[in-house]
Amino acid sequence: MATAKAHTNIALVKYWGKKDQELIIPQTDSLSLTLDEFYTTTRVNFDQELTADQVMINGQQLAGPAAAKVTHLLDIVRQRSGLSARARVDSQNHVPTAAGLASSASAFAALAGAASRAAGLQLSRRELSRLARRGSGSATRSIYGGLVEWQAGHDDQTSYALPIMEQVDFGIEMIAILVDTHKKKVSSRFGMQQSVSTSPYYRVWPEVVARDMAAVKKAIAAQDIDQIGAIAEENALRMHALTLSADPGFTYFDSDTITAMTIVRELRENGVNCYFTMDAGPNVKVIYDQVNRKAVYSTLAAQFGTDRLVVAKPGPGIEIWND
């Protein structure tokens, strides 16, 4: 029996599109910030007496395709370890599920950590990152804390995350605006596949990412939060342009998303530097230097209320322990 705790991450340069659906090899590199406030704690226990994997999330039994994804990752662990037993998985998710806050990132990172340890495998963080990738692309990055790069690679061996700056010692911070915590309509898995196969602009995306990756690494080295934020905002919009331009076109934005984007732009026009990013859901995350926290928070609270805001700082990498 083993338990792992992994934090979610928000991509500053987005992962949007796979080269290999089965192995989850992405089309491009990506870069994220792991967040302290959102995490998943998962305990795994392989038990000969079970006839099937049993997966509980926040006390609810998981079924259907979501449970099948968990079993798929457990099968990989069983294959590597030679174990045949089914597992009891008990997961506490401190992330609103499936609303673009990347709960699958922390969930599959924690599952990879706990399952591999419970099966007796001693994996390096790089190997853990590769294993987490098989569950969900963004989970690849949630093995590490702070600022993390996922190198696209070209196969299972070469596609893994690397820490860029594990201890973030400058004031970058985010406020997540919980626009809609209901389950989203278009999964990121399906949404990115639609973009790859039907957006005429998708073929330019790898170029966009290559430029943004180089620029954001420079900005991180210079601890230039404004530059990091500006790159993240531009990159997010260019990712969302790929959903609008798909066939049929779609958008993860809802009306509150537009309102939040407008407020961020207005704050900036008024001299309070902050930047937005959105993943495959309507939630908006606002990036800023912590010296601006009060101004950003109070302006967002006036529109959305404090109940819908979460302040998040850079978070740590995965922790795994034997129970």
Add this chain to the structure above:
Amino acid sequence: MATAKAHTNIALVKYWGKKDQELIIPQTDSLSLTLDEFYTTTRVNFDQELTADQVMINGQQLAGPAAAKVTHLLDIVRQRSGLSARARVDSQNHVPTAAGLASSASAFAALAGAASRAAGLQLSRRELSRLARRGSGSATRSIYGGLVEWQAGHDDQTSYALPIMEQVDFGIEMIAILVDTHKKKVSSRFGMQQSVSTSPYYRVWPEVVARDMAAVKKAIAAQDIDQIGAIAEENALRMHALTLSADPGFTYFDSDTITAMTIVRELRENGVNCYFTMDAGPNVKVIYDQVNRKAVYSTLAAQFGTDRLVVAKPGPGIEIWND
């Protein structure tokens, strides 16, 4: 003294980007539907006693860059006709100004018609179309009624509109949702220039348009409103993806735009075929077969109220008369 009445038009395949800023030669062809409900009536009187052009719109004197654009078109007319007199321009605009309902299309078409006639020029409709183009790109198409193509061409001689179907004898219709009739923040002139010069996706746009132009002409020939609507919706989203992906990225959508898009998609899911398009502003125009008018109208009215809805049918080409 002469008066002209010209109707606005809504592009089904968008004009988004110039090859030549001064002559307003577009990057691509485009195709539009002229609408009956929105029009401009303009009277022009060249008068030796005036020391400067005087431009009234809806009883208000026009000044600044907007007045300069009018004088620019009048200068072209003066140059061609040999007239030197300044003009009195009196314009009644039955279009909400600068909210993406293309008031400049009807305004510059009417101005070209009235000014050329008042100056004694006898221009063919093709020549009128080229003249209107010098005021505003979309005005090129407002010379003709019904479904109209603007052939990009490559210079002043070759860039003009052509009628595709002047009498539209099938049931295509639109409802314009007046989301925000305030002046927009980013002019279409500036917005398209930003897209051309900073969106990495812009280079793919000419390809998108070439495909959509061919497809929409086929759909028009087949009087297939669903196909026309689907192409228009996809083309609009791909145009708006160019604003999101500009640097800095921007959007003409406001929160009501997203709400309207969602309602249209839901209507479609419920078997009521309709499609949206948006120009350089937050207003949404819904395209449908008139047999669906009641269902579309009542659903939109429940959200936006009847005051903000205008039903528009295909409209006629320019009329010009001597007063």
